Amino acid sequence: MLSEQAYWNPITETLPQEKLQTLQLKKFKRIVVLAYEHSPFYNRLYKEAGFEPGDIKTYEDVRKIPKIEKGMMREVQQHEPFPYGDMLAVPLEQVTVFRQTSGTTGTPVYQADTWQDWDWWAECWCYILYSQGYRDTDRVFLPFGYNIFVAFWAGHYAAEKLGAEVVPGGVLDTQARILKMQELKCTSFLATPTYVLGMADTARNRLGIDPAKDLTINRITCAGEPGASIPTTKKRMEEAWGAKVYDHIGATEIGAWSYECTEQPGGLHVNEAFFLVEIEDVETGEIITEPGKNGKMVITALDRHAKPCIRFDSKDVIRWADYQCSCGRTFRIIDGGIVGRADDIxxxxxxxxxxxxxxxxxxxxxxxxxxxxxxxxxxxxxxxxxxxxxxxxxxxxxxxxxxxxxxxxxxxxxxxxxxxxxxxxxxxxxxxxxxxxxxxxxxxxx
Ligand SMILES: [Zn+2]
CATH class of the missing domain: 3.30.300.30 (ANL, C-terminal domain)
Structure with missing residues (x-):
């Protein structure tokens, strides 16, 4: 019998950094060419900056390419063609799914994905779930409202893709969700930290169920808020459910770009096979490559086509870790997850x-x-x-x-x-x- 493989993708997740950078540079050039040639928005942006895709020769050249930010995405969708403005790099008929941002920081941004993009979203989530110990023996409950927000949609498809059994908890209310998890002996679920704690509270106070003793959940994956990377909040969740709690970070405009593995080294791996993350000094604008120094994240989704996300200034404050993870993955770690928002501080x-x-x-x-x-x-x-x-x-x-x-x-x-x-x-x-x-x-x- 073959022993179980340790990684979802044993090749990319263990590539030496140097080879990862070569892969990233190749993919970066490819996505920039696609955007330059097919997205009028990017074409305008790059021409105005006097930049052509052929100018990218080395990994360091990446930082010369103009950044984009959320405000630009909002602005562009005010114009024709409806509803994404001229930002798309594929014909509108190739778009198969609509999502939008939650609007916590302003007018929602509309997000377009092709079928291929959506498959990529699920693949990104497979890296997350597999590294957190999800296997085909898991029965995964999804207690969220399936609607216009990305939320856990891709987590749903990824759990199916890796062979787990998925129970969609959509329009059930909180009590019905807890009872269904109990009835089906679910092993894991995905939710925001706020809802993980809220569900435990409802279970205890409304249903007389102690999640740690009466339910069979042993693994929870969080998203949407920083809580799972805040040690005291993580501890509360783990005690309430008698389960391991793992963090992941993603965003509608970017994708699911980072994850905490079962080794929990104190930070999250960046999925460097699919994303290129740079950290920019807030004051000088210089790119920070050394560990331990906070800066703003600038991120590129290397394989997302409909609405490319190239050098997106996310305003998330992160720092590189000065340690490596014992899990053997070579993807770099951001220490402590997202440590702040440049516009929240x-x-x-x-x-x-x-x-x-x-x-x-x-x-x-x-x-x-x-x-x-x-x-x-x-x-x-x-x-x-x-x-x-x-x-x-x-x-x-x-x-x-x-x-x-x-x-x-x-x-x-x-x-x-x-x-x-x-x-x-x-x-x-x-x-x-x-x-x-x-x-x-x-x-x-x-
Ligand atoms: Zn690890």
């Missing part, structure tokens, strides 16, 4: 604040509930930062002690003092997909 009372730092503190205090909200506003000329939390009912009596620990930790980790308000258990909003916990009310007032 904001100055409060003159101090730089990343909202994920608040999450890390709140989730590190076991007496606090999973939900919280942060509101930044202005009182006169002074910034005011206000944190709403819930305390577990059985720990109410220790309120003073809990609050003083919370304040100390917040001061230590974020250098800020907060007004804290305790809300009745279960009264803060619950979310099914992405949570909106950080509200900055100062911007609207200009």
């Amino acid at each position: 904001t100055k409060v009372k003159g101090v730089l604040l990343a909202p994920t730092a608040i999450e890390e503190v709140v989730r590190s205090i076991p007496e606090l509930g999973d939900e919280y909200e942060v509101i930044v506003s202005k009182k006169g000329d002074i910034d005011d930062i206000f944190l709403k939390i819930e305390i577990r009912p059985e720990r109410e009596k220790e309120k003073e002690n809990i609050l003083s620990r919370l304040k100390d930790q917040l001061r230590l980790k974020t250098n800020l003092g907060y007004r804290i308000e305790v809300h009745p258990w279960g009264s803060l909003p619950r979310y099914e997909v992405k949570a909106k916990r950080f509200k900055d009310l100062r911007e609207k007032k200009g």
